[in-house]
Amino acid sequence: MSDLWRRCLERLDGELGAEELHTWLMPLQARDENTGLQLFAPNPYTLDTVRDRYLPLIESVLLQLTGHALTVRLEVGSSAPRPAPNRPASAPSAARPAAGGAAPAQAAANFSHNLDPHYTFETFVEGKSNQLGKAAAMQVATNPGRAYNPLLLYGGTGLGKTHLMHAAGNLMRERNPDFKVLYLRSEQFVGSMIEALRAKSMDQFKQRFRSVDALLIDDIQFFAGKDTTQEEFFHTFNALFESKQQIILTCDRYPKEVDKLEPRLKSRLGWGLSVAIEPPDFETRAAILLSKAHDKGVDVSESVAMLLAKRIRSNVRDLEGALNTLAAKANFFRRPITTDFAEETLRDLLATHAQAVTIPNIQKIVGEYFNVRLQDLLSKRRVRSLARPRQMAMALSKELTEHSLPEIGEAFGGRDHTTVLHACRTIKKLSETDARMRQDWEQLIRTLTG
Numbered sequence: 001m002s003d004l005w006r007r008c009l010e011r012l013d014g015e016l017g018a019e020e021l022h023t024w025l026m027p028l029q030a031r032d033e034n035t036g037l038q039l040f041a042p043n044p045y046t047l048d049t050v051r052d053r054y055l056p057l058i059e060s061v062l063l064q065l066t067g068h069a070l071t072v073r074l075e076v077g078s079s080a081p082r083p084a085p086n087r088p089a090s091a092p093s094a095a096r097p098a099a100g101g102a103a104p105a106q107a108a109a110n111f112s113h114n115l116d117p118h119y120t121f122e123t124f125v126e127g128k129s130n131q132l133g134k135a136a137a138m139q140v141a142t143n144p145g146r147a148y149n150p151l152l153l154y155g156g157t158g159l160g161k162t163h164l165m166h167a168a169g170n171l172m173r174e175r176n177p178d179f180k181v182l183y184l185r186s187e188q189f190v191g192s193m194i195e196a197l198r199a200k201s202m203d204q205f206k207q208r209f210r211s212v213d214a215l216l217i218d219d220i221q222f223f224a225g226k227d228t229t230q231e232e233f234f235h236t237f238n239a240l241f242e243s244k245q246q247i248i249l250t251c252d253r254y255p256k257e258v259d260k261l262e263p264r265l266k267s268r269l270g271w272g273l274s275v276a277i278e279p280p281d282f283e284t285r286a287a288i289l290l291s292k293a294h295d296k297g298v299d300v301s302e303s304v305a306m307l308l309a310k311r312i313r314s315n316v317r318d319l320e321g322a323l324n325t326l327a328a329k330a331n332f333f334r335r336p337i338t339t340d341f342a343e344e345t346l347r348d349l350l351a352t353h354a355q356a357v358t359i360p361n362i363q364k365i366v367g368e369y370f371n372v373r374l375q376d377l378l379s380k381r382r383v384r385s386l387a388r389p390r391q392m393a394m395a396l397s398k399e400l401t402e403h404s405l406p407e408i409g410e411a412f413g414g415r416d417h418t419t420v421l422h423a424c425r426t427i428k429k430l431s432e433t434d435a436r437m438r439q440d441w442e443q444l445i446r447t448l449t450g
């Protein structure tokens, strides 16, 4: 093992819980490189988790140990010397990354219990944006194959779809430890299939996927345009469905909107329940941050959580990334995480998130969305067709920028701050009762912050 990595692990031993260390970091193999460290993960899932959760911490420990900012490269595979390039095509291919970056045959063998133990319902923070998704996932987990089949969770990136999917799988296995849950990303399904076709082992492939109690496939939008895969998945789906084995899928949008997905597959997906996971609102973002900080043992005050939640609206993954960076830097500099420290440490990151959201930008996007001219939006005319978009734009300005009520009023044709306050309250109330209004609000937030 690389000596540097061994020392890094020793240091991390004091920072992370034993379970985290054993689950995610000990399985990595390392090789020293001139400019840093190359880490090899046993499968793509571990790779993503290490990259998303631990990379800033690893980098900061390496900085502490060597005094240099080292590059850490992550790859699926092994640190063993690579086979000679002229190796015969039929030689075993365990360390060779295949389509989608996975080593399919090897990875598939590990899938069955590849659920992330941290992704549970207990660690999932509920808010309006994900309430329904969480409830559906819990129902499926307590009544697999019978409540909703398939359960399809869809929505933008980093909003907790994978988390919920694992949480359902973990709960199924908690209730029945013999339950066989197979989780994989759609690229891994594709990779496994290509490998099975190459190795002429399709029967084994079919058997593997059909012998599970629950099949969880992430990001099925990647099936688009891959006709053979869709065909095979379609048969797998039917076989599982008929014998009441649970299927849970995620997609980055409503599947009917995914181009190049076969109509008969789209229709099958609609047999169960499809639930949208929306971006969390401000309160939920702050609650998620506090909960993540608590889980990681990082001391973060409410005001810091509110600062990050206010400024980072894109998705939870970005929020978590900011928290990890903050924690790693606070640890490195031995400083408490105050709002000043957070502002200073995350200056560039916060600036990137702030960039797009200005009042003129909001006015422009809202105008285009409702087909209202800018001069009408800023005018004093009170007809409903102008008043609602105007109120929406004011409320968005309050939600998405740092401007005060009087400043917002000023930017909307010199209105009083009480008018802005009234607009914010009206929109908030309406979006609680009026589904259409809520959709408009969420869509606009996505457009402005995406």
Ligand SMILES: Nc1ncnc2c1ncn2[C@@H]1O[C@H](COP(=O)(O)OP(=O)(O)OP(=O)(O)O)[C@@H](O)[C@H]1O
Residues within 6 Å of the ligand: 119, 123, 124, 125, 126, 130, 155, 156, 157, 158, 159, 160, 161, 162, 163, 164, 219, 250, 252, 288, 316, 317, 320
């Ligand atoms: N409501 C929540 N409570 C706690 N953690 C959350 C919540 N929503 C998202 N997260 C966290 O955000 C991170 C990203 O979530 P996840 O990977 O599930 O997103 P996703 O919707 O599957 O994204 P993608 O489509 O890119 O795969 C995870 O670490 C997850 O734990």
